[in-house]
Amino acid sequence: MSSDTTIIRGSFLDFVEDPFYESESNSVRYVSDGLLVLENGKIRAFGTYESLQEQYSNSKIISYSDQLITPGLIDLHVHYPQTEMIAAYGEQLLQWLEKYTFPTEAKFKDAEYARKIASFFLDELLRNGTTTAVVLTTIFPQSVEVLFEEARKRQMRIIAGQVLMTRNAPDFLINDAQTAYLQTREHIKKWHGLERLLYAITPRFAITSIPEELALAGKLKAEFTDVYVHTHLAENVQEVQFTAELFPESKDYLNVYEQFGLVGERSIFAHCIQLDNSAFQRLSNAGSAIAFCPTSNLFLGSGLFKLNQAKSTQYPIKVGLATDVGGGTSLSLLQTMSDAYKIMQLQGKSLSVFQAFYLATLGAAKALSLEDKVGSFEVEKEADFVVWDLQATPVMKLRNPIAKSNNLEELAEKAFAMMILGDERAVKATYVAGNLTG
């Protein structure tokens, strides 16, 4: 046993299958008294305390006896430069961008300022139990550099990219397509695959890119096939209409991205509220992923995402949860799950706590084609995990008078209460690559 070995004892929850398609007993793994053995930032062993205790009988164990431990959460879509303009009043998408977002993003030309916010943002992710995130930056290359540098310091798994914008924005937020292409290409070579960092080609959305820019984005995706594509799709009715005007030859909004070779595996589309059946089917066939952004969709009044359709048996789509701060109202994926539940209830459906946590762990890892690296407690995966306090507030303690669950049914009730009532106060500890943070 290496001197770098850390052993964690507690109650563990993760997933072995998708609880949207499999029964809870076939998809949810709950080890009420388990051991997680970490070495060099990875999971070396995982199982019941009983099965592993002899092997590690001489080791010092860190015990979280009354807590619940899950894999680190994954935020599939979030804008770090918008952290400071969260909760901006009174507008829907396009006006909100104009009035609040663009002026804020302009500040990120200043690398020092950008670093300050990037640091704050990453620390807040960790305080919220988020260890992997797909992050938008701004058009300024330095806003990308500082984010990657700070993420690297923290050993976090961050997927990010320079935002590509060539029109329909103020002058101070517009870049030359060719220049941005070259900057992106440099970023990819420098950052993609460096330790835990990965790159995403990031046209903001069809509205803010001239066709040439989308073509160059497609060219990059063809050159670097395992790089991500990350953009917005069909969030808001006005946005869809404007896109149709700008791209009259595309048969629908998704088709704009299709025409430029941007729809495939490792393509992440945020929102997808205003999509018809055909687009859902094409996303399914392409193996692309949707970032479902509940707090944002409510806050900006964008609409109710049809999660049930995205998770259909016939045309299943990879879906993960996302905070979408600053359109979203919280960096907490618990609060995001709570709003996801409300969105489903408004559609006459439910969302179980296991489905919700799946969408923020293994489901999101699959959406990123990273299921061999993060999202569950499989041996050899990276050791990112969160220790949850199910009694973090007086009301949570009244609701969950006994923290420990003996079986899946008890766990479902207690964890659901935490998901509805909880926020970062419920995060007792976050581990990244085997190390306790904060």
Next chain:
Amino acid sequence: MSSDTTIIRGSFLDFVEDPFYESESNSVRYVSDGLLVLENGKIRAFGTYESLQEQYSNSKIISYSDQLITPGLIDLHVHYPQTEMIAAYGEQLLQWLEKYTFPTEAKFKDAEYARKIASFFLDELLRNGTTTAVVLTTIFPQSVEVLFEEARKRQMRIIAGQVLMTRNAPDFLINDAQTAYLQTREHIKKWHGLERLLYAITPRFAITSIPEELALAGKLKAEFTDVYVHTHLAENVQEVQFTAELFPESKDYLNVYEQFGLVGERSIFAHCIQLDNSAFQRLSNAGSAIAFCPTSNLFLGSGLFKLNQAKSTQYPIKVGLATDVGGGTSLSLLQTMSDAYKIMQLQGKSLSVFQAFYLATLGAAKALSLEDKVGSFEVEKEADFVVWDLQATPVMKLRNPIAKSNNLEELAEKAFAMMILGDERAVKATYVAGNLTG
């Protein structure tokens, strides 16, 4: 100056008119550096520091220099026995009552247990800045007694009543109509108007009362005209259908209550989501009030309350905000405001922070015909108020780097961010009848 005098200095926000009908400059009162003088639990003076400082130059002043002070919040509809079953999974209204609510309420036959929960509940209200609430209990008289006793100890303004139920519930939650009538009559005589306590005749809703019980409720209302009526109305589609089956002679749901003399001033109807124009007009004409319960309406998937219609110019209705715990997901009226905003955004409307605070202060006081006693800083009103920390969390502090607002525009932005991002952590202090609580 009496020895009981307390003087508070800070930034004060309250309302002199309704910001749904008047401009902000005509309705919102913001005193950026003010003095509030309390004596014997009431407001003795209120004004700018400049105007009052000489008069109180020899007094000790409690200063909240970087905080915002508002009147104590009013929760227009909340079930104290449901505190412990908040965040119960997967059902809409009628099934949720059956599966979770009724079994929980059965426990309140035990007065000691009821007192424990009542104490917890009232302390949580104060922790959330709520000083006045309209509270449902259970069918057990002792569950009413202990709530009033505990509220009296805390000097809170609590309006409550024994829940009347005679059918469509388990045997253990059914009362005899005549017995419940007599119990209610005793409660009214004992509690209504005792110090700050007030009584509400509380049929749960039409479904759970036989006509005789509603008739007896109407008889009580006729006998004690300044007592409240508090019930549910048109929350959920199934509920509306079932009510129509049970009362085939009533022309609609509201008409059931009208026929029994339960619709007038001091009648509070929770939810009112599934109402047509006629019902809105009749509520307006009757001077009745609606309790708008945003977190509950989303959590139970009941629907989107048409606040704009309720606050129309032609048929204005008194409206206040309500948490509706345990259907609601938080005792925080800030979180309630945040969900109210989301509900309005989904309808393509906005809800300003001033409108939201109005609905939880002076607007709610008017809904209760208590505007001479609570809801603003008018001299002679009862001294209930909340000291808010606009920088309560790291994200709030980033969003509001300067706590103090110099004018209404700055205040609107900062307070809105608090309303969206905040919860009980933003409550720095709650004063009830001039006394600091907690």
